[in-house]
Amino acid sequence: MKQFQGRVVTPGEVTAEAVVTTEGFNTLASLQMALQFGDKEVKCGDQNNPQLHGKPLFNKALCLPQTIGSTTGGLVLYCACAMKRNPACMLFANHIDSLAAAGAVLADVWVDGVSMPVVDSLGDEFLNYVKDGMKITVKANGIVEVE
Amino acid sequence: MILTNEQKAILNGEKGETMAKVMKTMVMYGEAFEAEKLVPVTSKYNHLVTSFGLKVMSPVYDLMQKLLDAGVSSGQKFSVDPRPLDKNVPANFLQNFVFKHLMYTKQDFYEEQLKKLGLLNDNAFTCTCYMDEVGNKPKKGDVLSWAESSAVVYANSVLGARCNRNSGILDIMGSIVGYVPYFGLLTDEGRKATWVVKVKTTKKPEAQLLGSAIGMKVMEDVPYVVGLDKWIGNELTDEACAYLKDFGAATASNGAVGLYHIENLTPEAIEMGEKLIQEGAKEYVIDDKELERVKNNYPVMWKNPDASPKLCFVGCPHLSLEQLTEWTQKIEKALEQNGNRKIVIPTVFTAAPKVLEAFNKTEYAKKLENAGVITSYICPLMYMNNPLCKKMPVITSSNKLRTYTSARYYTDDEILQAITGGKK
Numbered sequence: 001m002k003q004f005q006g007r008v009v010t011p012g013e014v015t016a017e018a019v020v021t022t023e024g025f026n027t028l029a030s031l032q033m034a035l036q037f038g039d040k041e042v043k044c045g046d047q048n049n050p051q052l053h054g055k056p057l058f059n060k061a062l063c064l065p066q067t068i069g070s071t072t073g074g075l076v077l078y079c080a081c082a083m084k085r086n087p088a089c090m091l092f093a094n095h096i097d098s099l100a101a102a103g104a105v106l107a108d109v110w111v112d113g114v115s116m117p118v119v120d121s122l123g124d125e126f127l128n129y130v131k132d133g134m135k136i137t138v139k140a141n142g143i144v145e146v147e
Numbered sequence: 148m149i150l151t152n153e154q155k156a157i158l159n160g161e162k163g164e165t166m167a168k169v170m171k172t173m174v175m176y177g178e179a180f181e182a183e184k185l186v187p188v189t190s191k192y193n194h195l196v197t198s199f200g201l202k203v204m205s206p207v208y209d210l211m212q213k214l215l216d217a218g219v220s221s222g223q224k225f226s227v228d229p230r231p232l233d234k235n236v237p238a239n240f241l242q243n244f245v246f247k248h249l250m251y252t253k254q255d256f257y258e259e260q261l262k263k264l265g266l267l268n269d270n271a272f273t274c275t276c277y278m279d280e281v282g283n284k285p286k287k288g289d290v291l292s293w294a295e296s297s298a299v300v301y302a303n304s305v306l307g308a309r310c311n312r313n314s315g316i317l318d319i320m321g322s323i324v325g326y327v328p329y330f331g332l333l334t335d336e337g338r339k340a341t342w343v344v345k346v347k348t349t350k351k352p353e354a355q356l357l358g359s360a361i362g363m364k365v366m367e368d369v370p371y372v373v374g375l376d377k378w379i380g381n382e383l384t385d386e387a388c389a390y391l392k393d394f395g396a397a398t399a400s401n402g403a404v405g406l407y408h409i410e411n412l413t414p415e416a417i418e419m420g421e422k423l424i425q426e427g428a429k430e431y432v433i434d435d436k437e438l439e440r441v442k443n444n445y446p447v448m449w450k451n452p453d454a455s456p457k458l459c460f461v462g463c464p465h466l467s468l469e470q471l472t473e474w475t476q477k478i479e480k481a482l483e484q485n486g487n488r489k490i491v492i493p494t495v496f497t498a499a500p501k502v503l504e505a506f507n508k509t510e511y512a513k514k515l516e517n518a519g520v521i522t523s524y525i526c527p528l529m530y531m532n533n534p535l536c537k538k539m540p541v542i543t544s545s546n547k548l549r550t551y552t553s554a555r556y557y558t559d560d561e562i563l564q565a566i567t568g569g570k571k
Contacts (some may be wrong), residue, residue: 009179009533024366027185028551029550029551032203032530032532033488033533033534035203036201036202036203036250036532036533037534040286047448047553048446048550066366066367066403066404068366068367068402068403069296069400069550069551070196070277070296070400070402070551071196071294071295071296071299071312071313071318072196072197072294072314072315073314074313074314074315074316074317075196075207075314075315075316076198077203078206078207078210078316079203079204079205079207081204082206082209083203083206095180096179097367098176098180098311098313098314098331099310099312099314099403101176101179101180102176102313102314102316102317103314104179105172105175105176105179106172106210106314106316106317108175109168109171109172109175110168110172110210110213111206131316140180141511
């Protein structure tokens, strides 16, 4: 088991299975089709991301460097949370980007009964270490345990 | 974050619970970036990214309704991204059924909400709101609360306005409270380049291919591009602006670029030159081989990679008036060379309603129509974002459309040959 200290963007505690991308996570390309057509597993639809394409994202600990792509990204993430089809948590190796931050903040302020802890600045070592299927535990103080 | 008394009062509920939540959203958004303050939005108009009444986006319309019910409205009028549907664009029975009964069932409802919130006019649906014909063109130094990645990168880079890559919903919230957090591309420091991109091609690089290569390399960083002025000149002519529009859209969608500087061309690069480059900036050299490598690495998502194209989209982001004219001239010439009277693949050119209105007053509109090209105001991305289109072999010269859909990318010249029958 290894611990990483990050910065809490939106608070919460959760344990979930890791799904990992070392490339930028394109929120619109990844989530829109799955949400639109009721894919309960929310399989990633981003054809340009072979690490994630086709993998379930719902209730997973999504480990990523940052999000990329369309500025609908934040509202797509907000919709996923409001529809309760969101990842269990989002864990950023880098500083969070503006689109992901918007989605996380919108969900935190405007959606009742949904918790999606978001931690950023976990560092490159975190993303090098974590692999698909590992058990992730997010603590309220921004500590992320990987085992 | 240090707030003014007025901002604190709003946050404490003096203007109602909903306004307090809007302010809390902006404050939390800023705190995620260690913003020290909120600054006033100074542009005349806003631009929103969400134009589509997608059933799946119901939480967005519910939120908009909360804002309307609470009596809050945008302090600025706004334009918004293109509409998703147009009866002129080819669609089969099944597609029409999916569009109208499964996907865009909220379109009319949402457009009513937009009008109540402050939509500029019924024609204000385009991703290129900054075109002269549309009239939402911010001034240098204006602080914006825009979304739409291609518009934000254009406003920052070509017009010298200041805007972060805001998400949908955050865009209108900036207009509602009148402030945005001061961080990133709003600051002098955040506008400095952390990459130097050296263009060393032997011919003018394809705008959307060059933008794609840079976007994928620098991601959200700011590139300072050297050597491109050799190909597109030292003045922001209509032609250069159209090139930068397409280039920027690709940097923003294939990566997450919100601002670029082009040496000897874009306003801040002209003013400050290499002072814009941060110490320790990384370097990326782009030559013909690198562009070829990038293009060859695009995945082919067609069910049958050897299928004949059934549809072609040009104009993502929307075409300018000059681009429509230039395409018309090139198509006329290519049809003649290839011995055809009309195009051989159904083709849709997309542009802002007001740009199409201006184009339709020119002699070229009839020529383009006679060649068989359909013009439309839609968003090709919204048209293609459904499982039915996955099976449809669509070609495009838009790297943004390629990124988000199964459309296959070709250069402008390749598209020209394909649609005029010059390529089997």
